[in-house]
Amino acid sequence: xxxxxxxxxxxxxxxxxxxxxxxxxxxxxxxxxxxxxxxxxxxxxxxxxxxxxxxxxxxxxxxxxxxxxxxxxxxxxxxxxxxxxxxxxxxxxxxxxxxxxxxxxxxxxxxxxxxxxxxxxxxxxxxxxxxxxxxxxxxxxxxxxxxxxxxxxxxxxxxxxxxxxxxxxxxxxxxxxxxxxxxxxxxxxxxxxxxxxxxxxxxxxxxxxxxxxxxxxxxxxxxxxxxxxxxxxxxxxxxxxxxxxxxxxxxxxxxxxxxxxxxxxxxxxxxxxxxxxxxxxxxxxxxxx
Ligand code: SAM
Numbered sequence: 001x002x003x004x005x006x007x008x009x010x011x012x013x014x015x016x017x018x019x020x021x022x023x024x025x026x027x028x029x030x031x032x033x034x035x036x037x038x039x040x041x042x043x044x045x046x047x048x049x050x051x052x053x054x055x056x057x058x059x060x061x062x063x064x065x066x067x068x069x070x071x072x073x074x075x076x077x078x079x080x081x082x083x084x085x086x087x088x089x090x091x092x093x094x095x096x097x098x099x100x101x102x103x104x105x106x107x108x109x110x111x112x113x114x115x116x117x118x119x120x121x122x123x124x125x126x127x128x129x130x131x132x133x134x135x136x137x138x139x140x141x142x143x144x145x146x147x148x149x150x151x152x153x154x155x156x157x158x159x160x161x162x163x164x165x166x167x168x169x170x171x172x173x174x175x176x177x178x179x180x181x182x183x184x185x186x187x188x189x190x191x192x193x194x195x196x197x198x199x200x201x202x203x204x205x206x207x208x209x210x211x212x213x214x215x216x217x218x219x220x221x222x223x224x225x226x227x228x229x230x231x232x233x234x235x236x237x238x239x240x241x242x243x244x245x246x247x248x249x250x251x252x253x254x255x256x257x258x259x260x261x262x263x264x265x266x267x268x269x270x271x272x273x274x275x276x277x278x279x280x281x282x283x284x285x286x287x288x289x
Contacts (some may be wrong), residue, residue: 008035009033009034009035009196012031012033012060012062012196013196015060015086015089015090016060016086019085019086019089021060021082021083021086023196023197024080027079027080027129028057028128028129028130028131028132029059029080030129030195030196030197030198030199031059031060031062031195031196032059032062032063032127032153032194032195032196033194033195033196034190034193034194034195037188037190037194037205038062038063038066039066040187040188040205041063041125041127041151041153041187041205042063042066042067042070042125044151044187044205044207045067045123045125045149045151046123046149047067047070047071047123048070048071048120049070049071049072050072050119050120050121051071051072051119051120051121051122051123052071052072052073052074052075052115052116052119052121052122052123053067053068053070053071053073053074053075053122053123053124053125054074054075054076054116054122054123054124054125054147055067055074055075055076055077055124055125055126056076056077056104056124056125056126056128056136057076057077057078057079057104057126057127057128057129057132058076058077058078058083058087058099059078059083059127060083060086060087060090061076061083061086061087061090061091062090063125063127064076064087064090064091064097064099065090065091065094067125068091068094068096068097071096072096072118072119073096073097073098073115073116073118073119074094074096074097074098075097075098075100075112075115075116076097076098076099076100077099077100077101077102077104077107078099078100078101078102079101079102079103079104080101081101084099084101087099098115100112104128104132104136104139105132105135105136105139108143109139109140109143109145110143110144110145113145113146121148122145122146122147122148123147123148123149123150123151124140124147124149124150124151124152125150125151125152126150126151126152126153127152127153128152128153130154130155130158130199130201133152133154133155133158134158134174137150137152137178138177141177141181147210148209148210149182149207149208149209149210150182150207150208150210151187151205151206151207151208152205152206152207152208153190153203153204153205154203154204154205154206155201155202155203155204156189156201156202156203156204157170157201158174158204159186159204159206161174161175162174162175162178162179162184162206162208163175163184163185163186163206166270166271166272166273167270167271168270169270171270172232172270173228173229173232176228176274176277177225177228178208179215179274180214180215180216180224180274181208181210181211181214181215182208182209182210182211183208183209183211184206184207184208184209185206185207185209186204186205186206187204187205187206187207188204188205189202189203189204190202190203190204190205191203215274216274216275216277216278217278218278218281218282219281219282219285219286220281220285223281223284223285224277224278224281226246226247226281227243227247227277227280227281227284228277229246230242230243230245230246230247231243231246231269231272231277232269232270233245233246234246235268235269235270236268237268238265238266238267238268239258239263239264239265239266239267239268239269239272240254240255240258240265240266242269243257243258243280247284253287256283256287257280257283257284257287258280258283260279260283260286260287261276261279261280261282261283262279263276263279263280
């Protein structure tokens with residue numbers, strides 16, 4: 001394989017066959033075989049020769065190789081050690097790639113960050129099993145590593161939830177958590193035929209551009225997320241009842257917080273903006289139960 005060749009679908013199938021590699025459903029191994037989608041992901045990362053790319057779940061290295069052609073440095077975490085010989089072959093000749101065989105959810109990400117020394121910025125790219133996406137998102141955001149953006153392949157409904165505005169049926173705790181930390185845009189929708197084997201669901205590539213500071217200022221972040229979880233915990237209840245139940249506070253106290261935040265007690269959680277959630281959390285912080 002020439003160093004700068006892309007890996008085409010037919011090449012990928014013969015690579016898997018040559019190594020006797022059987023795709024594992026348990027590891028969510030649906031490998032991308034659509035050139036255009038791979039190109040859209042790499043373009044969305046915007047990585048240049050000054051930047052680092054952090055990939056989760058490189059699989060056979062098809063995306064990793066494209067990232068390595070553009071980035072200064074690529075670090076990829078792969079859970080399945082049986083992929084090592086395939087990755088060695090696909091990434092042969094690239095001295096700017098480091099593969100770590102581990103579960104990305106267990107890895108101390110900040111300990112890995114020295115590999116990106118000298119990089120202007122670092123962007124994460126991941127095409128992961130969908131049950132790993134949300135825990136990974138929180139693992140990365142909570143690790144405090146200074147990422148500038150995340151380009152993620154997600155189930156289409158998850159993309160809809162991440163991007164939803166207040167009042168939408170799919171606006172929920174995930175929308176607030178993501179929009180609190182990032183600007184979200186849909187890069188493209190992806191049909192099941194873009195993967196080997198095709199998954200049962202439609203997918204989307206989303207780009208989360210991490211904000212320099214959260215979208216709204218809050219006095220106490222953990223209180224803000226407690227309010228958000230309580231408000232969405234029981235969607236059909238009024239905010240007054242949902243917060244009283246979810247936060248274990250009496251209704252008179254909750255009425256006081258809502259009055260200081262300027263939010264009507266008969267509103268539903270799914271209609272509140274991030275600024276309104278922040279105002280309630282700040283009122284709570286000012287006069288705790
Ligand atoms: N990036 C490749 C592509 O686009 O063709 C492979 C994508 S495949 C959907 C997901 C990859 O993530 C697999 O290689 C799988 O073994 C790996 N994986 C699954 N869970 C993981 C985890 N918790 N940490 C790291 N890698 C994981």
